[in-house]
Amino acid sequence: MPATIVLGAQWGDEGKAKVVDYLTRDADIVARFQGGANAGHTVQVGDTQFIFHLIPSGIMHPGKSCVVGNGVVLDPEAAITEIEDLAAKGISVEGRLFISQNAHVVMPYHKLFDRLGEERQGTDKLGTTGRGIGPAYRDKVERTWGIRVMDLLDEPLLQTRVAAVVEEKNRVLTRLYDHAPLDAADIIRGAVEYGQRLRMYVTDTSQLLNDALSAGKNILLEGAQGTLLDIDHGTYPFVTSSNTTAGGACTGAGIGPTRIDAVIGVTKAYTTRVGNGPFPTELTGTTGERIRELGHEYGATTGRPRRCGWFDAVIVRLAARVNGLTSLALTRLDVLDTVEKLKVCIAYRRGGDVLEEFPGDPQVLGECRPVYEEWDGWCTSTRDVRRYADLPPQARDYVERLSALSRTPVQMISVGPERDATIIMD
Numbered sequence: 558m559p560a561t562i563v564l565g566a567q568w569g570d571e572g573k574a575k576v577v578d579y580l581t582r583d584a585d586i587v588a589r590f591q592g593g594a595n596a597g598h599t600v601q602v603g604d605t606q607f608i609f610h611l612i613p614s615g616i617m618h619p620g621k622s623c624v625v626g627n628g629v630v631l632d633p634e635a636a637i638t639e640i641e642d643l644a645a646k647g648i649s650v651e652g653r654l655f656i657s658q659n660a661h662v663v664m665p666y667h668k669l670f671d672r673l674g675e676e677r678q679g680t681d682k683l684g685t686t687g688r689g690i691g692p693a694y695r696d697k698v699e700r701t702w703g704i705r706v707m708d709l710l711d712e713p714l715l716q717t718r719v720a721a722v723v724e725e726k727n728r729v730l731t732r733l734y735d736h737a738p739l740d741a742a743d744i745i746r747g748a749v750e751y752g753q754r755l756r757m758y759v760t761d762t763s764q765l766l767n768d769a770l771s772a773g774k775n776i777l778l779e780g781a782q783g784t785l786l787d788i789d790h791g792t793y794p795f796v797t798s799s800n801t802t803a804g805g806a807c808t809g810a811g812i813g814p815t816r817i818d819a820v821i822g823v824t825k826a827y828t829t830r831v832g833n834g835p836f837p838t839e840l841t842g843t844t845g846e847r848i849r850e851l852g853h854e855y856g857a858t859t860g861r862p863r864r865c866g867w868f869d870a871v872i873v874r875l876a877a878r879v880n881g882l883t884s885l886a887l888t889r890l891d892v893l894d895t896v897e898k899l900k901v902c903i904a905y906r907r908g909g910d911v912l913e914e915f916p917g918d919p920q921v922l923g924e925c926r927p928v929y930e931e932w933d934g935w936c937t938s939t940r941d942v943r944r945y946a947d948l949p950p951q952a953r954d955y956v957e958r959l960s961a962l963s964r965t966p967v968q969m970i971s972v973g974p975e976r977d978a979t980i981i982m983d
């Protein structure tokens with residue numbers, strides 16, 4: 558393994574946490590490198606379901622260390638809640654959770670601006686998770702107003718800096734949004750308290766990760782969201798505000814690309830999306846509803862119903878290209894167990910042209926229609942299958958076709974939420 562990236566090859570919610578959970582057996586450290594509490598990573602252990610928003614899902618494994626990297630925007634309130642929830646379930650993070658001092662902090666006003674900004678956009682809104690992600694990254698890139706985790710540890714600095722930031726934010730709030738001003742003292746008090754609560758976890762995580770690699774340790778880099786939500790390569794502007802792709806893993810963890818050995822793209826056997834934006838293979842009728850119910854396709858963070866559609870090989874080919882995928886982990890094959898006829902989008906048609914590669918221009922994409930191949934379903938349960946050879950022939954044909962169309966070998970197939978409901982390819 559030494560350093561393996563696991564990331565989403567679609568619009569997020571591909572089942573990355575299950576794949577990370579499985580691979581954590583061979584890892585020493587699991588690290589998040591981008592995004593924030595907008596993620597909802599679900600892991601099923603026995604009858605208990607754990608949903609992680611910020612802390613890497615590897616924390617479930619005793620003795621494994623977890624890192625929240627510099628590329629993450631950290632909501633301290635969400636982090637503390639997660640630490641407390643884990644403690645209540647008997648899982649201690651002490652001595653094995655490390656938070657980057659360089660990570661930017663999601664402040665209360667970021668969440669407020671996320672909500673107000675969306676309200677202002679009306680029907681043109683992005684459909685964000687409301688977790689303050691865009692406003693926090695905006696302040697990071699804008700450079701004047703960003704607060705970093707290291708700042709939370711410096712009370713005198715917080716007193717002056719947060720006061721100045723809140724003054725500026727209040728100008729925008731009152732004049733542009735006609736909203737009551739925020740109380741700077743309240744926000745400073747909260748920030749100081751968060752710093753005290755989180756101090757023990759804060760360190761230089763780039764140093765930690767590189768030292769670990771040099772010592773021969775194995776690291777899993779756990780992506781959040783998915784390739785089509787990447788700020789550069791996704792369906793802009795209907796994307797998140799970070800680089801969800803493999804390059805983002807290097808910058809967001811502080812690891813050079815020469816240290817990465819493998820990039821695993823996680824994809825469902827069909828496609829889903831939450832929030833607004835283009836989705837060429839979306840099924841708006843009863844088949845889409847059926848897949849939603851079969852797959853319990855509701856957001857782990859917001860509870861919103863996910864939009865469902867057929868597998869789109871064009872988007873997974875984009876993911877293979879921009880991430881340099883070395884393999885695919887195919888999840889939720891079992892959700893299709895009772896679907897009699899399956900469709901796979903192999904290309905897009907635009908007027909008289911057939912496009913095999915994903916068009917970056919949203920206007921072109923809007924004019925594209927999927928070109929489908931139809932496949933017979935297997936109509937039998939795959940939930941108990943543990944060896945590839947034991948899958949029904951139609952399911953094997955389907956998997957092999959998806960792999961060929963994606964130009965990437967399948968390394969792992971998931972046939973249920975449980976850890977052992979997994980098929981590893983030879």
Ligand code: IMP
Binds near residue numbers: 595686786796
């Ligand atoms: P934001 O990241 O909250 O700003 O939301 C931007 C877009 O990314 C919206 O369409 C969200 O629904 C989507 N999004 C953000 N996080 C996730 C996720 O973890 N899974 C799926 N979609 C997400």
